[in-house]
Amino acid sequence: MHYVSTREGKAAFSAAQAIVRGISEEGGLFVPAFFPHMGLDEIGAMVQKSYQERACVILGKFLTDFSAEQIRKMVEAAYGSGFDAPEVVPVREIDKGRAVAELWHGPTLAFKDMALQLLPHLMTASAAQVGERREIVILAATSGDTGKAALEGFADVKGTQCVVFYPKEGVSQAQRLQMVTQEGKNTHVIAVRGNFDDAQAGVKRIFGDPEARDWMNQQGKVFSSANSINWGRLAPQLVYYFSAYVDQVRQGRIELGDELNFVVPTGNFGNILAAVYARNMGLPIGRLICASNRNRVLADFLKDGVYDARRAFYQTTSPSMDILISSNLERMLFEISGREVAQVNEWMESLRTKGRYEVSGQALDALKALIWGGWAGDQAVSETISQTWKRWGYLTDPHTAVALNVHRQYVEATGDERQAVIMSTASPFKFGKTVLEAIEGGVQAQDDFECCRFLSQKTGWVLPKAIAELPGKPVRHRAECEPGDMMDAVKRAMEE
Numbered sequence: 175m176h177y178v179s180t181r182e183g184k185a186a187f188s189a190a191q192a193i194v195r196g197i198s199e200e201g202g203l204f205v206p207a208f209f210p211h212m213g214l215d216e217i218g219a220m221v222q223k224s225y226q227e228r229a230c231v232i233l234g235k236f237l238t239d240f241s242a243e244q245i246r247k248m249v250e251a252a253y254g255s256g257f258d259a260p261e262v263v264p265v266r267e268i269d270k271g272r273a274v275a276e277l278w279h280g281p282t283l284a285f286k287d288m289a290l291q292l293l294p295h296l297m298t299a300s301a302a303q304v305g306e307r308r309e310i311v312i313l314a315a316t317s318g319d320t321g322k323a324a325l326e327g328f329a330d331v332k333g334t335q336c337v338v339f340y341p342k343e344g345v346s347q348a349q350r351l352q353m354v355t356q357e358g359k360n361t362h363v364i365a366v367r368g369n370f371d372d373a374q375a376g377v378k379r380i381f382g383d384p385e386a387r388d389w390m391n392q393q394g395k396v397f398s399s400a401n402s403i404n405w406g407r408l409a410p411q412l413v414y415y416f417s418a419y420v421d422q423v424r425q426g427r428i429e430l431g432d433e434l435n436f437v438v439p440t441g442n443f444g445n446i447l448a449a450v451y452a453r454n455m456g457l458p459i460g461r462l463i464c465a466s467n468r469n470r471v472l473a474d475f476l477k478d479g480v481y482d483a484r485r486a487f488y489q490t491t492s493p494s495m496d497i498l499i500s501s502n503l504e505r506m507l508f509e510i511s512g513r514e515v516a517q518v519n520e521w522m523e524s525l526r527t528k529g530r531y532e533v534s535g536q537a538l539d540a541l542k543a544l545i546w547g548g549w550a551g552d553q554a555v556s557e558t559i560s561q562t563w564k565r566w567g568y569l570t571d572p573h574t575a576v577a578l579n580v581h582r583q584y585v586e587a588t589g590d591e592r593q594a595v596i597m598s599t600a601s602p603f604k605f606g607k608t609v610l611e612a613i614e615g616g617v618q619a620q621d622d623f624e625c626c627r628f629l630s631q632k633t634g635w636v637l638p639k640a641i642a643e644l645p646g647k648p649v650r651h652r653a654e655c656e657p658g659d660m661m662d663a664v665k666r667a668m669e670e
């Protein structure tokens with residue numbers, strides 16, 4: 175299997191090259207040259223397999239420069255004791271015809287772990303494959319969740335260091351504690367005296383600074399990123415669509431070959447894109463339902479084909495979907511244009527210069543036939559959390575509630591009542607305050623931790639260890655810097 179860029183289309187790259195580079199030279203994203211076909215017999219053979227075995231089958235089709243043994247070792251290291259559910263991604267029926275796939279049993283209690291627990295292993299194996307001997311230093315700016323998931327993934331992975339910058343005044347108390355108590359000799363967490371944009375701009379500056387690169391090279395190190403557009407983050411996400419499908423077969427909810435709908439809460443279009451890829455490989459998927467929050471740029475796009483990022487940005491109760499530029503959508507555009515790089519370049523150029531682009535004709539028809547878009551605001555989300563608890567005794571985080579709400583709208587609008595799996599992207603305890611407020615109709619609690627304790631007492635749902643232990647954990651990272659001094663902070667971190 176080789177990979178091509180969405181903006182060049184011809185040059186062939188190996189999986190290892192795509193993962194080490196992250197993004198192509200012209201700014202395009204790496205996509206597989208074709209989608210390997212999985213017949214029903216091959217899909218059916220996964221019913222009795224473990225999650226790890228299923229992962230080996232799917233990843234083996236795409237990561238052809240690695241041996242089956244190498245892939246097996248990476249998969250076992252990623253989806254082992256760090257997950258608190260033996261199924262890795264449990265699929266539970268919450269209501270007739272509706273199941274949830276819980277993507278949040280990893281160490282940081284959110285779906286980013288599905289990819290970021292595997293990426294470090296893919297990254298080091300890929301570096302070895304392409305002859306890169308320097309130590310890989312992952313550099314990231316975070317507004318909260320991704321930074322912690324990257325730190326957990328890279329902690330103590332040989333041949334890597336992980337440096338995360340967060341805005342000193344821009345993350346929640348729980349998020350800050352999660353990061354500053356991070357264990358692992360190769361992890362570095364630094365507070366930037368500024369906001370998230372300052373931190374992100376600083377990281378971009380370092381990536382583009384030749385002096386910084388030289389200094390790193392002299393130290394035998396090289397920078398890399400754990401960005402969500404990296405193929406090494408997308409590939410692991412294909413696995414759980416296959417896994418959820420065969421679990422629904424195993425549970426007798428569908429027959430092998432029946433079409434299943436998936437509902438995906440998304441901002442960057444990463445999670446749902448993996449479902450599109452799984453369908454292209456032959457997984458019997460009916461409709462994909464794309465669920466947005468009030469930052470509904472995707473829902474609007476799926477209605478009339480106009481992608482317009484020039485709009486107000488809202489902070490919502492589902493912050494991990496507060497996004498106006500969906501970077502992974504470019505891979506979708508590549509497919510619906512019939513893999514026409516000239517067309518993709520035109521759209522992306524229009525987005526860069528005008529903040530908008532428009533898709534029409536066949537491409538729009540193809541898109542709408544496959545994906546239905548909807549959105550839910552904070553009030554609707556709160557009501558959905560409350561109803562889901564009252565009717566079915568199921569606690570749901572606000573991102574998952576966006577999906578549950580949009581699925582209701584979808585059924586009403588189309589009458590399509592086929593079996594559906596809702597992708598659940600975070601533990602309710604990760605957003606304990608919002609969830610408690612929704613089911614109690616208001617809270618009086620000191621902080622996020624107290625909300626989580628109340629939530630656990632009230633519902634009988636067990637407080638996850640990762641949260642229960644947090645207040646007692648020793649602080650290991652106290653470094654701070656000015657936005658203009660971030661490279662010096664990296665140098666100091668490398669000398670620790």
Ligand SMILES: *Cc1c(COP(=O)(O)O)cnc(C)c1O
Pocket residue numbers: 284285286319402439440441442443444445446494495573599600
């Ligand atoms: C990142 C994230 C999402 C959105 O994922 P996309 O990559 O935008 O598809 C949804 N929910 C949670 C909890 C997340 O952390």
